Amino acid sequence: xxxxxxxxxxxxxxxxxxxxxxxxxxxxxxxxxxxxxxxxxxxxxxxxxxxxxxxxxxxxxxxxxxxxxxxxxxxxxxxxxxxxxxxxxxxxxxxxxxxxxxxxxxxxxxxxxxxxxxxxxxxxxxxxxxxxxxxxxxxxxxxxxxxxxxxxxxxxxxxxxxxxxxxxxxxxxxxxxxxxxxxxxxxxxxxxxxxxxxxxxxxxxxxxxxxxxxxxxxxxxxxxxxxxxxxxxxxxxxxxxxxxxxxxxxxxxxxxxxxxxxxxxxxxxxxxxxxxxxxxxxxxxxxxxxxxxxxxxxxxxxxxxxxxxxxxxxxxxxxxxxxxxxxxxxxxxxxxxxxxxxxxxxxxxxxxxxxxxxxxxxxxxxxxxxxxxxxxxxxxxxxxxxxxxxxxxxxxxxxxxxxxxxxxxxxxxxxxxxxxxxxxxxxxxxxxxxxxxxxxxxxxxxxxxxxxxxxxxxxxxxxxxxxxxxxxxxxxxxxxxxxxxxxxxxxxxxxxxxxxxxxxxxxxxxxxxxxxxxxxxxxxxxxxxxxxxxxxxxxxxxxxxxxxxxxxxxxxxxxxxxxxx
Numbered sequence: 001x002x003x004x005x006x007x008x009x010x011x012x013x014x015x016x017x018x019x020x021x022x023x024x025x026x027x028x029x030x031x032x033x034x035x036x037x038x039x040x041x042x043x044x045x046x047x048x049x050x051x052x053x054x055x056x057x058x059x060x061x062x063x064x065x066x067x068x069x070x071x072x073x074x075x076x077x078x079x080x081x082x083x084x085x086x087x088x089x090x091x092x093x094x095x096x097x098x099x100x101x102x103x104x105x106x107x108x109x110x111x112x113x114x115x116x117x118x119x120x121x122x123x124x125x126x127x128x129x130x131x132x133x134x135x136x137x138x139x140x141x142x143x144x145x146x147x148x149x150x151x152x153x154x155x156x157x158x159x160x161x162x163x164x165x166x167x168x169x170x171x172x173x174x175x176x177x178x179x180x181x182x183x184x185x186x187x188x189x190x191x192x193x194x195x196x197x198x199x200x201x202x203x204x205x206x207x208x209x210x211x212x213x214x215x216x217x218x219x220x221x222x223x224x225x226x227x228x229x230x231x232x233x234x235x236x237x238x239x240x241x242x243x244x245x246x247x248x249x250x251x252x253x254x255x256x257x258x259x260x261x262x263x264x265x266x267x268x269x270x271x272x273x274x275x276x277x278x279x280x281x282x283x284x285x286x287x288x289x290x291x292x293x294x295x296x297x298x299x300x301x302x303x304x305x306x307x308x309x310x311x312x313x314x315x316x317x318x319x320x321x322x323x324x325x326x327x328x329x330x331x332x333x334x335x336x337x338x339x340x341x342x343x344x345x346x347x348x349x350x351x352x353x354x355x356x357x358x359x360x361x362x363x364x365x366x367x368x369x370x371x372x373x374x375x376x377x378x379x380x381x382x383x384x385x386x387x388x389x390x391x392x393x394x395x396x397x398x399x400x401x402x403x404x405x406x407x408x409x410x411x412x413x414x415x416x417x418x419x420x421x422x423x424x425x426x427x428x429x430x431x432x433x434x435x436x437x438x439x440x441x442x443x444x445x446x447x448x449x450x451x452x453x454x455x456x457x458x459x460x461x462x463x464x465x466x467x468x469x470x471x472x473x474x475x476x477x478x479x480x481x482x483x484x485x486x487x488x489x490x491x492x493x494x495x496x497x498x499x500x501x502x503x504x505x506x507x508x509x510x511x512x513x514x515x516x517x518x519x520x521x522x523x524x525x526x527x528x529x530x531x532x533x534x535x536x537x538x539x540x541x542x543x544x545x546x547x548x549x550x551x552x553x554x555x556x557x558x559x560x561x562x563x564x565x
Contacts, residue, residue, distance in 0.1 A: 005115025016163040029152035041126040048129030057082035066093025073235035076137040077393035078424040086266040098228035101258035110169035134239040140393035158216035165224035189544035198226030200284030206233035209342040218287025225534040232265040311477030317347040320462040320485035325359035333376035336432040341452035351465035354458040374414035393427040399451030473501035482506040
């Protein structure tokens with residue numbers, strides 16, 4: 001007899017559950033590289049390229065209900081085309097189909113749901129290079145970055161969400177036993193059940209820059225906790241999530257479940273399909289990572305749903321002192337350039353005391369830091385092939401407008417200019433813009449600026465910098481904050497400020513990676529509640545059957561009649 005989905009993936013799933021409990025790093029998809037990946041069935045880059053090209057200019061059939069025609073919202077920033085044609089479906093029909101499929105998915109139980117989620121990830125892993133090409137030609141990321149953000153790293157992040165959701169589901173006892181004291185002191189045995197009840201239809205609102213890295217945790221956490229998912233990609237980054245939805249629907253159908261447990265909602269930007277779905281009465285969960293403005297809109301208008309919104313916001317760096325000045329400058333230059341400033345760890349605001357900072361090369365003024373940072377950017381982008389690997393192609397006029405506007409607000413330390421891509425000369429690559437501001441220019445640096453815009457903000461002191469971090473991040477949100485200091489007291493104060501602002505903190509890491517979480521891929525939207533907020537626990541109680549026939553007395557010793565309740 002063929003083992004079920006949970007039995008096939010039990011060892012992998014349980015190993016990740018144990019690693020999470022121990023605070024250890026477990027990244028099986030990332031670790032399976034080279035021949036291991038080939039042995040696991042991962043398609044080669046050549047095969048993936050052929051498959052990717054076969055998708056272009058053709059209808060992307062999913063067999064979903066409520067079809068209203070085709071839509072082509074994407075355009076490759078590298079000039080590869082024609083665009084893929086996606087089914088445009090009635091959002092109401094997709095939600096209704098998800099509701100019809102929900103009962104069977106809830107009845108499947110957490111073991112089968114978790115096993116099928118891992119099977120979906122296994123299938124996606126074989127298509128990692130194809131997903132990377134899809135992300136490359138929709139988000140504008142370099143191919144290397146796209147593989148990291150849409151391939152095994154993103155799958156490991158999803159696997160952690162699966163393991164966390166499974167662990168929370170497994171933790172609930174199925175059967176309950178207890179005794180209740182009755183009047184007169186006689187105990188009464190009770191039995192009951194404990195059932196995990198999913199909240200309902202889940203909506204994933206796609207991120208335009210990192211659709212899989214930011215989208216997978218919510219998608220898989222909802223599936224494992226029993227909630228069907230409607231995926232609404234950003235109009236310019238559809239293909240990575242469309243491939244994911246197709247694979248998920250295939251796995252679910254082959255296992256005997258309704259494929260409408262996972263559907264794709266695509267429409268022209270002017271139709272605002274994400275807003276329609278977010279406010280639908282049957283949508284009870286909404287996941288989103290992106291601009292603080294839209295996150296605020298979701299929390300204000302999607303009142304019927306649990307909203308898990310991660311705000312990109314105002315990533316902030318506080319610079320106090322350093323014992324590796326050159327390393328700090330190189331790392332800050334790389335962060336400003338990487339993926340056009342869209343990486344979740346890229347600082348928008350760099351807060352430095354006006355008096356300067358202590359370094360291993362002596363005292364450095366704010367002017368020195370600005371000049372050295374501009375030179376480091378020029379050196380980094382001086383080689384076209386390296387520049388193409390680091391930068392991403394600009395995809396929207398919003399970014400171009402931001403680069404022009406931000407340069408008006410202060411002295412420009414490094415002007416943004418065009419960079420030539422060696423393989424795609426028509427691609428629009430831009431170097432980062434570095435602008436010096438005063439602390440009083442708060443109306444400028446508390447805006448969320450798209451693209452490669454970095455502000456070097458002069459403050460009165462490091463204490464002033466930390467106060468600005470605490471206030472601005474708490475008000476406008478951020479994914480990360482970082483601090484550079486050789487003073488333990490400053491590091492302790494920065495830790496307190498980050499706790500007050502509710503933001504992840506990175507201390508004295510010069511070469512900050514794109515995803516700095518080492519042991520755990522942190523979950524958005526409030527940690528454990530990111531999982532437990534997707535279900536309710538319903539308990540039932542009843543009399544336990546008697547284990548032996550014991551005659552009840554007719555009367556207590558006090559002479560009061562015994563009442564059978």
